[in-house]
Amino acid sequence: MRTTPTNNNNPLGKVYLVGAGPGAVDLITVRGAKLLEQADIVFYDALVDPEMLALCPQAEKIEVGKRCGKLSSAQQFINKRLVDAAQKHQVIVRLKGGDPMLFGRADEEIQALKAAGIEVQVVPGITAALAGAASIQQSLTLRGVSRSVAFITLAQGTENVAPGQPISNPSADTLVYYMGRKDAARIAQQLIEQSPNQHSNTPVQILEAVSTARERLWISTLQELAAGKADQWFDSASPALIMIGEALRTSITLASDTAEEKIDECLQKAG
Known part of the structure; x- marks a missing residue:
């Protein structure tokens, strides 16, 4: 009952x-x-x-x-x-x-x-940024590197936005963009040009369909994102989360090390 x-x-x-x-x-x-x-x-x-x-x-x-x-x-x-x-x-x-x-x-x-x-x-519920950090097993804050995080969206109701309104530049150490797929390259370009905390080599990780069986990950840098390298990767059917900041470099390094270890293991077996 x-x-x-x-x-x-x-x-x-x-x-x-x-x-x-x-x-x-x-x-x-x-x-x-x-x-x-x-x-x-x-x-x-x-x-x-x-x-x-x-x-x-x-x-x-x-x-x-x-x-x-x-x-x-x-x-x-x-x-x-x-x-x-x-x-x-x-x-x-x-x-x-x-x-x-x-x-x-x-x-x-x-x-x-x-x-x-x-x-x-x-x-309350778990927001995508925190689920994304859990998925890549990397904190959005990092002692000595990142003491602040900003959650940003460029999506607004048409009743609240003026035509041609520019993207504001958050000053936080780690940036997480919600619903930023169509503006990804523009976001990266403007951060490289105007943000004191970000540069062309700043790590970027993009997660789609966070926490689900369809989850996908794209790892690169602001320079690659600004060049439109992620545009063809995006799946328009899934929500995307763009994470930017030096705190993410640790997980990128670990991922790279793991890939190199697997390559070495394969070479040893082949030899």
Whole structure:
């Protein structure tokens, strides 16, 4: 028998903004998974793995995700649907990729819900940058090398961006760009030209489909990225994460050493 939390003093339902994590189904938090099991209705992003929806077979499931260059739900429409759902259901889950509070437009949904007198709770999730660092087994900070990290996206709603708006230059030691695929070469060029912390030989690692079975890794330098060398590598169907900084050099060195060891081993066997 399924039970759902209720509020006897408020006939309206409660909305939970739940982080789905970076992609892998088993990286959602225990709290998030339990809420999916209790949900009456789930509004989910386009990047949420369909297998994760198996955690809420009892719920009505509605896709409201956004994909760059594709038909998607307007944010105001999503806000209204959440408010409307709280008039009919007790447990409403808004399932967002990664963490709801990072590049997820959670503020707009929270404000719309509060304005309607609807209780809302945020359940954090693992953001892609941290899952990416775990995947390559390299910290984004490194003693004596990197004491700061910036998470950046160039993607903005068209209502908030002026035509020809330039890319700002973050001053952090390690930079992680979300949704930067189409601007990858331009990002690298501008960093080489203008950033005091980055140069042409700065390590770059690009991860696609982080934490999933489809995960792919591209390792190079800012100079190679600026030259467009990653453009043909990208898979347009998968989200990409661009990580830049000296802290990543350790993992690149280790990867290179491992490759050389395998080559030496093969030569010895052949000999």
